[in-house]
Each structure stands twice: as structure tokens, then as C-alpha cells.
Amino acid sequence: MEAKLKDFETALKALEEIVGRLEAGDLTLDRSMELFEEGVRLSRFCNTKLEEAERKVEVLVKNAKGGMKEEPFEPEAGESGG
């Protein structure tokens, strides 16, 4: 199952499935235990993914060589509109 933890959507889908199976309730104690552990792992993974994006605002600026580089961006204060 570990290998499946690549992207958020897959993990979320797997978590949904696990919850569905747990809610069906017809599992052995050991199996439900395994699933629960896996569910906890998946929800932790999802939460990490949800948190890990970086809060940053940058603007692309042409450099001397004609390429582009990123610089921090501060919008100019001004009136709305236009």
C-alpha cells in the first residue's frame, strides 16, 4: 500500500474506500485493525499534502541574458478597477 501514496487524489480515494469498508463492519478484528492503521496513514498523508504547499508570491522578470528569473512580488498599492 505504501507505494500508492504518491498523489493526493489516489490517497483520498483509498481513504474513502477504507472508510466504506470499515463502515460496512463485516470485517475481522485484525483486518479492521489493519485497515484502520492504513486509514490513519492515508489521512496523515493527505493532511501533509494539504499543508505542504508553499505560500509565496513571485513575479517573472527578464534578466540581462534575455531569460526569466523569479523575484518576490509586491503588488503596487492603488485603486481597484481597470
Added chain:
Amino acid sequence: MDLFEQRKIYTVGEITSDIKKTLEKFGLVWIQGEVSNFKHAASGHMYFSLKDEAAQIRAAFFKGSNLYLKFKPADGLEVVVRGRLSVYAPRGDYQLIVEYMEPVGVGSLQLAFEQLKEKLRKEGLFDEERKRRLPVLPRKIGIVTSPTGAAIRDMLRILERRNSALHVLLYPARVQGAEAASEIVAGIRHLNARDDIDVIIVGRGGGSIEDLWAFNDEGVARAIFESAIPVISAVGHEVDFTIADFVADLRAPTPSAAAEQVSGAREQLQAEVQSLAGRAKQAVRLILEKRRLHLQRLAQNRAFLATPTRIQELQQRFDEASLKMMQAMRRFVTQVRHRERVLVTRLVKIDLRGSVGRSREILKGMRQALAAAMRLRLQRVRGALQLGVGRMDAMSPLAILERGYSICRDAGGAILKQAAAVAPGEQVSVKLARGEIGCRVESTTQEGEA
């Protein structure tokens, strides 16, 4: 009656012919007016009226002349036409024979818009099936807009307010004027050349149709179409659609709405993950509870009372499972607490009075419910353990003594199981539930001998 003899009497045809000649003296005229009652006959000729507030004039635009017309005239369209005045004798109407027509002002842009829209639609650029799904969880968004416009300020304000953990990369492009279209195209292409952008927003604030014109550019439309990264169009006011809006994978009515769109999903997903984790916990609790009840029913079954080891084994297994479950639950709780701390930190930052308090209340309620659930679980496990201890007690020799049995030992302390092990005169001790009695053997009788 000279008068009578001098009078000139025209036939209808003659006078009509004269009128026609008079009208034709106007030569080529340019007339501006609005098209109405437009009909494009099967023959290829076009018939319509040109009108303004004061009057109207019939017009015919014959096939040979209208063949090269780039747009399709329609009612309401303001046009300038060049033509000659004439008379349609069979009906006595005078009319304008149009040789050339062009749309006027905004009408011309609108026409170009409609034409391009139709062309691209036919090519399939607007097909819903080819539209890409927006990423569920974008991390880095590329924005193509003016760095000084209202659009970028509005978007950043929304992202700020939502406390969205998004990495924004702005490609500065002019969004009106002659250079705008090519700069927007360059922006979309540049962001596509990178490998870190999850979604692109192309937009600007509202404006007149001329201001928004770059977003009706064919090149921009094709750049959006060719973009490997999903594109959200976010142009101006809600009511105006641009070609970019039709091609984009998602049309946001305003730049602010686009920002909401890319940041909104995250909060929704956080709630979803939280809810799923809660449901998993609840389901496990139910499973555990079901097993516990089942076990309790078994424990009360007479068959098991007779075989205490079986029940003990079951209890041990249950306790082990419970313990494992408890450990998992504890880890889960730790995790939920952590999430909660993160959320509270985030909520505190959100500038929405009241909602913070409410969210805190919800979190507090959740924490309490969780704590209560954990306490309940602990109690249950403890109860199960006590039940086990009770069964153990039943097996203990002390409990047997309590029922009136006693244990007899010889002088060496060995438990006596047969009378032959001692001889009359020897010392034995008898252990009762409370205390001991020192005794001397008077006589012994072997079972079977008596």
C-alpha cells in the same frame, strides 16, 4: 377646354420610370443605418431595411455584390453601405441597391468576435470533452496578467484572506493595447515550458469590449487550447464572455472568483479528509463494540462457565486486540490534535470575526467528543479486564476455600490427596479460608476399604 387638352397624362409605368431616373441622379451614396428585417433569400440575394430613429429605406444587396462579404449581416447591426437609389417598379417601392457594406464601430468588433467564435467552435476548441480537469490540489499557480492591474491585486487579496498556501508565479503581461495578445500568448507558453505549474489563470479586470479585446484574439485562444496545463480564464465583469472564456478549461466570472476557485478546494478537502478520518474512527469503535457484545454473550453462556480456559483465551485475545486498537487510537488522537492546532493557528489568522469563535467551538466540541470516546473505550477495556480477573478468581484455591473446602498438608507441608500418605499419630495441618488448624491423625481409611 385648352387646359384639358394641354394636360400631360402619364401611365403608371411612365411616371415610375421618370421617378426612377430622378432617383438615379443621386448616383453613388453612402448611408449609415441599422439593419432590420434582414432576409437572405435562397437565390443568394439579401433584402433588408436600413433605419434610424426618423425613417427607413428598403435595400437590396444582390448576390454578385454580397458574395465577398466577410460577415453575415443581421438585424440590429449598425452598418455603412454604398449603393444607388432605384425603384422597384412592380411594387412601386424605391430602394437602395447596395454594392458594399461594412459594420460600424463596436459592431465591427462584435462581428469579428462572432466570426472567430464560430470558426473556433467548428474546429472544436470549445468542446467540453477536451477540457482538462483542474487539479484537485494545485500547489503552484501561474498567473498571466498585468502586474499593476486590479486583477492581480484582487486575486492576491483573496488568496491572502483565505490564507491559502499557494505559490503564485506572475507572468507580467500587458492586457490591453496592440501588444497585449502576443504578451499573453508568450506568458501561457512560458508557463507551459516550466514543469512546476499546476494551473494557469489568464485574466484582467473589467473594461469595455475594446479593453478586453486581447482576450478575443485568435492567437490567445489557440495558446490556451494548446496549453498542457489547465487554464482558467478570469476576465472582467461577469456578463461579458470572451473567446478565451470559451476555450479555457474553466471560466471564472472575475479574477477574484478564479482565486476562490484555486484556493477553495483546499479547505473543502481538509474538511473531507477530517470527516473521513472521523468516520474511520467511528466505524472501528462500532466494530469493537460489536465484538465486545458478542464476547459478553459468549462469556455468559453456561458452556463456557464450565471451561474457564476457553473464556480466558478469548478474553486475552480480545484484550490484545483492544490494546492494539487503543494504541492506534492514541496515535490517531495525537494526529487529530496536531491537525487541530494547525487549523486553529490558521483560523486565528483569518480575518473573519465570529467564524473563528465558531470554528473554535466546533474544534473544542470535537476534542471533547474524542476525549469522551476514548474514556469510554478505556472503561470498556477495564470492564473486560475485570471480567477476566473475576473468572481467574473463580479458579483460585482461595475461592474454593471460601466455599467451605479445606486443604490438608502433612508435617512437611505437602498437600495430602490420599489417606494412606499419613499414619495415625502424625501431625497434619488443615488450611481453611481463614486460618489453619493443627491436627493429629487418629485413624486413616482408604477409599474403597471402608
